[in-house]
Amino acid sequence: MTGTTLSEYESRARELLPGPVWDFLAGGSGTESAVSAGRAALDRVRLRPRVLVDVSACDTRCSLLGAPLAAPVGIAPMAYHRLVHPEGEVATARAAGDTGALFTVSMFASRTLEDIAAAATGPLWLQLYWLRRREQLTGLIRRAEDAGYRALVLTVDAPRVAHRPRDARNGFAVPAGIRAVNVDASVMSASHGGTAGESAVARHSREQFDPSITWADLAWIRERTALPLVLKGILTGEDALLAVEHGVDGIVVSNHGGRQLDCAIPAADALPEIAEAVADRCRIILDGSIRHGTDIAKALCLGAHAVFVGRPALWGLAHSGSEGVSAVLRGLSNEFDEAMALMGAVRVEDFDRSGIVHH
Ligand SMILES: Cc1cc2nc3c(=O)[nH]c(=O)nc-3n(C[C@H](O)[C@H](O)[C@H](O)COP(=O)(O)O)c2cc1C
Numbered sequence: 001m002t003g004t005t006l007s008e009y010e011s012r013a014r015e016l017l018p019g020p021v022w023d024f025l026a027g028g029s030g031t032e033s034a035v036s037a038g039r040a041a042l043d044r045v046r047l048r049p050r051v052l053v054d055v056s057a058c059d060t061r062c063s064l065l066g067a068p069l070a071a072p073v074g075i076a077p078m079a080y081h082r083l084v085h086p087e088g089e090v091a092t093a094r095a096a097g098d099t100g101a102l103f104t105v106s107m108f109a110s111r112t113l114e115d116i117a118a119a120a121t122g123p124l125w126l127q128l129y130w131l132r133r134r135e136q137l138t139g140l141i142r143r144a145e146d147a148g149y150r151a152l153v154l155t156v157d158a159p160r161v162a163h164r165p166r167d168a169r170n171g172f173a174v175p176a177g178i179r180a181v182n183v184d185a186s187v188m189s190a191s192h193g194g195t196a197g198e199s200a201v202a203r204h205s206r207e208q209f210d211p212s213i214t215w216a217d218l219a220w221i222r223e224r225t226a227l228p229l230v231l232k233g234i235l236t237g238e239d240a241l242l243a244v245e246h247g248v249d250g251i252v253v254s255n256h257g258g259r260q261l262d263c264a265i266p267a268a269d270a271l272p273e274i275a276e277a278v279a280d281r282c283r284i285i286l287d288g289s290i291r292h293g294t295d296i297a298k299a300l301c302l303g304a305h306a307v308f309v310g311r312p313a314l315w316g317l318a319h320s321g322s323e324g325v326s327a328v329l330r331g332l333s334n335e336f337d338e339a340m341a342l343m344g345a346v347r348v349e350d351f352d353r354s355g356i357v358h359h
Pocket residue numbers: 024025026076077078079106107108127155232254255256257258259287288289290308309310311312
């Protein structure tokens with residue numbers, strides 16, 4: 001990581017960002033135990049290396065729903081990148097392109113889908129929350145198609161944004177001048193109305209997200225686009241099976257970085273039963289607490305095809321814009337390359353359950 005470790009990016013971001021913005025990034029819901037549990041779950045997994053394999057030409061490349069990637073790594077959808085850097089998602093997109101990573105743009109991005117696409121040289125996906133005002137979704141889907149986004153990611157673990165004590169205490173509101181520019185201003189005016197004891201983000205999600213949607217509503221999206229559909233926030237084999245039965249192209253196994261259901265099972269713990277239920281019928285991505293190349297190796301052994309990285313991308317962005325994000329992503333890829341060599345894995349597909357034990 002060009003001499004700077006990931007934890008140094010984290011510390012620097014913490015120094016640079018206003019307290020309430022740092023809390024919005026770092027925080028979780030309720031007791032915040034699901035944030036630390038995500039890390040602990042990965043730490044419990046130990047690797048079983050194979051030796052005397054010719055690893056002179058390890059290949060970290062893979063493809064995900066048709067998108068070629070330099071390593072099985074993407075950036076998780078995160079709202080409002082301009083909170084941490086004036087260029088926001090445009091800088092993130094440039095870094096993703098430079099490093100061959102996928103970038104999943106949040107519906108609540110602070111730069112337009114078109115500006116992000118113009119800066120991107122690699123694959124983009126668009127993440128959606130299901131709004132009460134469905135015409136907003138229709139418009140976004142059309143714009144994503146026109147701008148060359150390659151898949152839609154519907155986040156299903158957030159019928160509303162959970163109570164996050166730090167944001168409530170801070171009365172967190174997105175600072176004036178930073179907006180979710182891709183949705184109608186009245187849909188996400190999260191820059192208004194934060195008061196001590198209530199976060200504007202949580203309040204607006206309650207007003208705007210449609211909590212009544214069910215599996216049957218997925219057909220509504222399918223009727224409107226031929227883009228691949230990925231569901232984000234699956235944590236059980238039962239729901240993974242329903243996702244497959246509803247014909248989705250991929251799932252993101254995720255507890256939303258500990259920001260939604262408090263005490264939710266960590267994604268890494270949920271992954272084995274999900275991989276078994278899916279039985280290779282759709283792509284599986286894991287997110288939450290991915291901080292090292294070995295975490296990527298562990299996720300692949302547990303049954304994922306790729307991982308998403310959340311907060312570390314924003315630490316890099318806060319630290320030094322596009323270059324910081326590139327450095328963070330490159331660091332992870334280099335570590336993953338080393339993990340492959342030391343595991344005796346030559347191709348990404350070589351990782352399987354025999355590569356790990358659980359403690
Ligand atoms: C600041 C922030 C904003 C986020 N915004 C979104 C979002 O708009 N949509 C979404 O599906 N997930 C969102 N997430 C969750 C991430 O996509 C991802 O699940 C989580 O951050 C992964 O964990 P990690 O940060 O430990 O890598 C957000 C996370 C953070 C930290």
